[in-house]
Amino acid sequence: MEFETIVGLEVHVELKTESKIFCSCPTRFGGAPNAHICEVCAGLPGALPRLNKKVLDYAVMTSLALHCEVTKKSRFDRKNYFYPDLPKGYQISQLYAPIGRNGYMDIDVRPEAGRSPGEASSDASKKRIRIHELHMEDDAGKLIHDEAENSTKIDFSRCGVPLLEIVTEPDFRSDEEVTAFLSELRTMLKFIGVSDCKMQEGSLRADVNLSVRPIGETALGTRTEMKNLSSFRAVSKAIGYEAKRQWEIVRCGGTIDRETRRWDEEKEMSFSMRKKEDAAEYKYFPEPDLPVLRITDEKIDELRSVLPELPQEKRKRYIEELHLPEYDAGILTANKEITVLFEKTAEICGDPKDASNWIMVDLMKLLNDTSTLPEDLKIREDSLGEIIVMFKEGKVSRAAGKELLRAAFAEGAVPKEYADAKDLWLITDRGSLEEAVGKILGNNGKARDEYLAGKTKNFQFLLGQAMRETKGKADPALLRSVLEEKLAQLSHDKTDKM
Numbered sequence: 001m002e003f004e005t006i007v008g009l010e011v012h013v014e015l016k017t018e019s020k021i022f023c024s025c026p027t028r029f030g031g032a033p034n035a036h037i038c039e040v041c042a043g044l045p046g047a048l049p050r051l052n053k054k055v056l057d058y059a060v061m062t063s064l065a066l067h068c069e070v071t072k073k074s075r076f077d078r079k080n081y082f083y084p085d086l087p088k089g090y091q092i093s094q095l096y097a098p099i100g101r102n103g104y105m106d107i108d109v110r111p112e113a114g115r116s117p118g119e120a121s122s123d124a125s126k127k128r129i130r131i132h133e134l135h136m137e138d139d140a141g142k143l144i145h146d147e148a149e150n151s152t153k154i155d156f157s158r159c160g161v162p163l164l165e166i167v168t169e170p171d172f173r174s175d176e177e178v179t180a181f182l183s184e185l186r187t188m189l190k191f192i193g194v195s196d197c198k199m200q201e202g203s204l205r206a207d208v209n210l211s212v213r214p215i216g217e218t219a220l221g222t223r224t225e226m227k228n229l230s231s232f233r234a235v236s237k238a239i240g241y242e243a244k245r246q247w248e249i250v251r252c253g254g255t256i257d258r259e260t261r262r263w264d265e266e267k268e269m270s271f272s273m274r275k276k277e278d279a280a281e282y283k284y285f286p287e288p289d290l291p292v293l294r295i296t297d298e299k300i301d302e303l304r305s306v307l308p309e310l311p312q313e314k315r316k317r318y319i320e321e322l323h324l325p326e327y328d329a330g331i332l333t334a335n336k337e338i339t340v341l342f343e344k345t346a347e348i349c350g351d352p353k354d355a356s357n358w359i360m361v362d363l364m365k366l367l368n369d370t371s372t373l374p375e376d377l378k379i380r381e382d383s384l385g386e387i388i389v390m391f392k393e394g395k396v397s398r399a400a401g402k403e404l405l406r407a408a409f410a411e412g413a414v415p416k417e418y419a420d421a422k423d424l425w426l427i428t429d430r431g432s433l434e435e436a437v438g439k440i441l442g443n444n445g446k447a448r449d450e451y452l453a454g455k456t457k458n459f460q461f462l463l464g465q466a467m468r469e470t471k472g473k474a475d476p477a478l479l480r481s482v483l484e485e486k487l488a489q490l491s492h493d494k495t496d497k498m
């Protein structure tokens, strides 16, 4: 019997604000443990939280980008539980009136072998993932287990770092769909500028809710939850493992326990952690220390107006208006840094296709060869555009253009300065090319005379000699024209004498 995997996600995103969600402590990553705490985020009795306005703005902008309805009368709720990294004894979250609801995001799903049936739509390469809700909450501290000392230390600095939790409907049917969604979401959040989404620093983490069922069955099976997966690889491996584990049990007539499981990245296995709590066990109640949030239509419009063009809109525009192939448009919009570079380059050189070609071929090769991430690019925004202009105006050769790009990529070199320093400019001065041509025609008398006698294929040889004479630096078109002219003149003189 065949089975299918059903996955829903809860994605936690750390917001890139200067200060925390309910106090003015900085949100900086790193630093000495417990360096950034105060009475509010450390949960001392009597301390009162105040909402950071930026967090609300970012939450509304993200809701809009995810096509959610923005809740105009939203509020915070207390989620009570006791855990060493939570000094207040509760988390301030949103249960009853989350800021965003009923949204969606479309992802690209290339039809592949082995994909579950029943998901083909009119546009087979797109799939819509529904967003159940989006809410704001504060992060907890961090437990650091010290094996050597056989102790656990607590760093409260992360307490109160603002989080958005994005909850999807159980719409995923494979790990590829999940990673496609996370990748699209990460790109989008970076474009909006609300988070840097560094998975390695935990600023984007995903909880995976997973169940399995025989193909054809419509009711959902019992799901388990795997918490805090912090890389695409971990998400993908965890889904594969957990789906197989559950199916083995179901196939043999067993039942799945509703539980939270821990994914062990080294062993590549999931382990039972605790039975899943129901909302009732958290004894949620409205947060009495914070007022109800009222969001006006004007405020929503204002935030909508500052939303930048999002990756999916850009992709569409690149294909329809700039006439770029779909494949190029996908790559050029997969990272904010590449998109910024592409748009600036196209603006400077005036030709999106040229800009795209240099990025798709030359820059991507440099990124791959050096295993560099786009976010670590050193090249200045305007460098590639300048290089393309220099090449198109015949001031540097294609090979020199590539060398300039390598230098701009590796050390942020300024193309014009680098071309000066390395003497990469082509010789475009007619006088010096005439001189070089005169010289080689004198030195290659035999080839010259044969040409004049009708052996026209000698032209290539003479052109090569002339190029060599200029050490490969002549503007090729100009050199050709000078040589043609000179030979025509000789031929004319010769006929005159006859």
Ligand SMILES: [Zn+2]
Pocket (backbone or CB within 6 Å): 020, 023, 024, 025, 036, 037, 038, 039, 040, 041, 042, 160
């Ligand atoms: Zn604080």
